Amino acid sequence: MGVYAPEKAMLQAPEREVVMEIDSSKLPALESDTPIEAPAESHLLPTGQFIPSVGIIYENDAWLSSLFSALQNAGIPFEPIDVRNHSFDLLKSRKHTLYLNRVSPSSYLRGNDGAISHAHALLASLEASGTQVVNGSRSFRLETSKVAQQILMNSLGVDVPRTDVVSNCDAVRRLLDKLVFPLILKPDTGGSGAFVRRIENKKHMLDVLDDEEVFAPGHLMLLQEIVVPEDGSIARVEFVDGECLFAMKVKPQNTFNLCPAEGCPRHPITEGVEPQATFKPWSDVPPEAVAQAREILRTAQLDIGGVEWIDTADGRRCFIDINATSVYREDIQKATNVNGFLKVCGYLARELAKEDAKAPNKRWRGGI
Template sequence: MTDLAILYEHPAWFTPLFAALDRRGVSYAALMPDGHFDPANRMAPAPFVFNRFAMSSFLRAGEHPIFHTMALLDHWRRAGAQVINGPEVLAIDASKARQLSLIASLGLAVPATRVVHRAADVVAAAATLTFPLVVKANIGGAGAGIIRYDSMDELRAAVADMTLPNSIDGVLLVQDYVPARDGKITRIETLDRRYLYALDITGAGTFDLCPADACQIPGAPIPMVSTDPAPELKQAAEAIARAVDLDVGGVEVMIDDRDGTPRFYDINALSNFVAKPLDVLGWEPHDRLVDYLIARIEGARG
C-alpha cells in the first residue's frame, strides 16, 4: 500500500501537484470519488488521505459528490487514515454561513449578512440591510451563485420570478455589497496553519476570483499579483486556519472602501494555487506543499 492517497475531482487542477510529487519520488494513489464505498469495510486506501475536493464540483456534474465525499473522508478516518483537510474542514468549506460565523467568532469583521433557508424570507432579511446587496448561494465555487441587487424592487422581482441564486443545500446569504478598495481582494494562502503567500486579485465585481487557469474568464484573465499583506492580515488568516484546523487553504479579505475595515468573507480549503506561480510568485508553492506531505508521512513513521 502506498503512503498517500489524493482524493480529487477536477481533471486538470492537480497536474502541478502530481508533477511535484513525481519529482520528489513520492508514491501516491490518485483517486476520484466515483462508484461506491462499503461503510463496514475498515480499510482506508492509504495511511494518509489528502482531500483536494472543490466546492465548484457541482458545476461540473449534476450528480455532484460533495456530501458523498464528506461521508467518505469521515469513513476513511474512522478506518485509521490521517486525513489532510478532513471532513470537518470540508464541512466548513461547504458552508459560507459557517465560515462567516467562525470568522466573526474570532473578532474579525465580515460583511453584514443574513442567512435564510427560504426564498420567501429574502426580502425581510434584505430590509435589515442597505442596498446594493448580494444574494449568495451557501455552497458556491468559482463565483457561482452570486447576484447583485441595487433596489428592493429589483430583489422583490427576483423573488417573484424565482430567479434568485440556487444553493444545492437550500441555504442563501443576503449580504451587504462591500465596495472593495481599488476593486481588489486579497487571497492569503496558508500551509500548516501558517502564512504561505498572498495575491492581490483585481476585478472584485466579477465575483469569479479563483486563481486557477480553469476558473478564469475566457479571453479576459483576471489580474493577479503577488503581495505582502499587513502583519495583522497575515495573523488573522493564520488564526482562521487554526480555528478551522486547516492543513492547507486560502482566506479571502477585502478592504471596505467606505471605512477602511478589512472584511474577511471566504475560506477555501482547496488551494489549487495560482496558475504560473514562477511568473507570479517567483517560486513554486507545490514544492512547499510536498515538503509538508513528506514531513507528515515521515513523522508518522517515527
C-alpha cells in the same frame, strides 16, 4: 516550519527503510490551465511490498494535474481517488497512510452533484478509523458552507460582512423592509462565483425572486452587505502547514469569480461586458493580516488553503472567504519565487513520516 529543500526524507521502521527524495529540478512547468488526464493507476509499489502512501481524494482533473505531476516527480507514492465514480466499505475504508482531500465546493457546477456528499461520507469514515486526512472533515464542512465560515471567523473576533440567511424566496420577501441595498445574494455552498448576484434595490430583488433558478438547487442563500475595497482589490494569502507562501491582490471586473485557476470561466455580472480578473503578487502584506488569516486556518483545521479579505477606505479589514482547494498560479509562483506544489509535497512527506512512525508495520485493507 522550514522550507522543504531538495533533500532526502528518511521514513524508517523496523527491518525496512524507505527513502523519498524531493527534487525541485524535476518538477514540470506548472501549467494549471492545461488539463491532463488524471493518473488511472496507483503510483504504489507492487502488492506485497509496503511503503507509506497518500490517497488523493478529488473530483476535478484540471486542478490536479500539476499536483499529480509534482508528487510523481518527487517520488511520493500516491493513489488518485476520484469521488465522481467511487465506492468504499464504510468500516474498512483505509488503505493509505495518509489522505489529502481536494474535492471542490464547485463540483456541482461541473455536473458532479454527488461529489460533495460522497466526500463528506468518505472523510467521516477515514477519520473514524483514526486516519489522518489533510484538509479533513472539519475543514471540508467549512469549505462547503459560507455560513459556517462566517460563524468561525466571527468567533475569532475578525470583521465579516453583515449577513442574513434565507431558505427560500418567501423568506426573502418577508425581509424586504429590513434589508439595506445594494446587497449581494449568494449561495451557502459557493464556487467560482456561481449564483452570486448584486441586488440594487427592492424592485430588483422582487424581479430576481421571480426567477425560479435564483436559488441554487438545495442550497441556503445569503443576503450579504457589499464591502467595497479601497483599491478595488481583494487580498488573498496562501498557506501550507501554517507557513505563508505568498499573498496576492485580485482585481475583478464584471465578475464575482475570484478563482485563481488559469482558464477558469468567469461569468459576467452585466451581459455584454467582458468579465475578467487580474492577479498580482503582494509583497508588503500587513503582518497582522497574515496572522489573522493563519489563525483562521488553524481554527478551521485547514492544513493547506487560503483566506480572502477586503481592506476598505474607512479602515475595515473584512474577511470574506476560506479556500481549501488552493490552485497556485504559475505567474504568481514565478514572481514570488515560491513553488506551491513543492511545498505541498514537502509537507505530505513530513506527515507521512510522522504517521508511519506511529504504526510502522501496520497494513490497511480497504475498499478504496
